[in-house]
Amino acid sequence: MTLVKESGGPASAPGRQAQTQFKGRKRYGELIIITVLRSAAILTVLTTIGIVLALLIPALGFFQQVPVTDFLFGDRWAPRFADASFGVIPLITATIWTTCIALLVAIPIGLGAAVLLSEYAKPGLRKVLKPILEILAGVPTVVYGYFALTFVQGTIFRDWLKLETGAFSVLAAGLVMGVMIVPTIASISEDAMNAVPQSLRQGSAALGANRMQTSIRVVFPAALSGIVAAVVLGVSRAIGETMIVALAAGNQARIVGGPLEEGQTMTGFIANAALGDSRVGSLEYDTLFAVGLLLFFVTLLINFISIQFVRRFREEY
Amino acid sequence: MTDPTTTTPATTQGSSHAAAASAGATSTGTGTGATPASESGIDGMGPNNTSPTADSNLTDGADILHQQPGMTVHLTGRAASEALPEKPNGIIRCEDVNVYYGNFRAVTGVNLDFGFNEITALIGPSGCGKSTLLRSLNRMNDLVEGARVEGKVTFQGADMYAPEVDAIEVRRRIGMVFQKPNPFPKSIYDNIAYGPRVTGMKVSSMDDLVEEALTKAALWTEVKDKLKQSAFGLSGGQQQRLCIARTIAVKPDVILMDEPCSALDPIATVRIEDLMHDLRKEYTIVIVTHNMQQAARVADRTAFFTALADEGTGDRTGVLVEYAKTSKIFESPDDQRTEDYISGRFG
């Protein structure tokens, strides 16, 4: 009783006063906005959970029939054959080839373009180049795919360079995929570098650093988290890119030993199989989801590694 | 601050000079202990006050200051042996310098010589082009879009805007400290080591160089145990001293400072002013300041700028009004505008 009195008594007097003084109207507009934003956030989370479940349930069906170890470590991928085999290694090798080739193209060119735009280009040039870059990012991938198949593989590799290669190669697919990713990496890392305060560049210049030194030693580390985000997005796009590899990398699932060989990537298989006539609930159908789930985990892992990397090396301003 | 004897006599004097001295005394009062009492003491006042009219106000001020050992450094600074020459010897020399931003002429017709191992203050109302002129003294204006310098700026006799001159080399010889502390997002150690590394200085021991620079910037004792920590963990005043240390580390000849204390509290300000006095032995310093007391305390010479309407365009452009020894500028300026500005009637 005393306790109630003590807390309620002296405190309530000014409290009541304050209440009467500040009694205001409810801000309905704000309430609506908060509700809308909150629903958007919840919707995003629900969608993600939905995707994971949609992948997980059929994939679990798959793994009831095929042991996980056979799937992950088997080196023969032949889901449609009579003596079906579900070793995913061939798909992984093709994905690694196309992704690495793409990144070898996209990271240096993308980051170079970003440094050029943010550190060297005059504002006028920047205003012109940046939108062009962003338009490039919007070209449909099927266009890139046919470009890789007919021009890069067909015309350049076979007709001009007379390379010993078939109708498809992971090199052609990877190179074109790299070009496709350049704008993504360039644009996002340029934004990050542009956000680095001008005062840091001035400080560096005042010590006798040239532009390149300032870019590499001050701007780059300061923008690292944005740059890594750009690269990770690039990696994710490379791994997840479907149309280009489906068209130009080939659809023979076998272990890829060199850049001029053809091979089916994980996404290439999904695209191919999805076009086929596998019955819902069949083992072949579930295979799609097992590979999809694997892709999902790989992307997740890359994101996780990148976060650790940024934590370790970021120079936050 | 707590010692009444330092403040009361000064405040009883109505004149602005005394007020200036008083503000000086009070703020150093808080910083006493940071500064060792100068042996040169009040003697240094002699050569600095060559004008026979060295008026009673300032003498009074100096007397007050004499009670504060730390303060003697501030108004006198210079030992008798290194008397301030009548004319600056012109380690940096501006001849008819105009600075433009696009078509807008921000600074017009400046002729100004800076003295070797002297502290020169640039004062004047906001927008009169002090920062603009300062940036043209080490070609920092090259980084500003549309900025263009006309006329001649020489460093040790060499035209620093000559086509064959490398702006980067100019900036290595003439460093700059900015208004807002701008440490790099790196460790304290790396902040200092950055300049020597990028300029390819031959350094026998980077550790020693870092220690030397931090010691000169009066920061060593505060940070020696956390050299590997981020510079962003330092206070504003420490960050500014770090930026000064960083500048010292590349061993420039001249240090330009653009309102280096404007973001700092009085104690940190006093520390930096003390530091400038120490640095003068080895470096030439040019400082832009809005703080009259600061100019009076630290500068050997003071240049007063103002903005005038251009006859042609009507744009306001910065001009040099008066340049003389600080004592003269603050005691008996030739130009009425200087007097008005110093005494707070204008600007």
Ligand SMILES: Nc1ncnc2c1ncn2[C@@H]1O[C@H](COP(=O)(O)OP(=O)(O)OP(=O)(O)O)[C@@H](O)[C@H]1O
């Ligand atoms: N980057 C710029 N582009 C265009 N005009 C500028 C630029 N920087 C300064 N100015 C103009 O040049 C004139 C002088 O500016 P400056 O910064 O040199 O003045 P200041 O004397 O340093 O002023 P403050 O005391 O407020 O710092 C001002 O009219 C300003 O608007």
Ligand SMILES: [Mg+2]
């Ligand atoms: Mg300024």
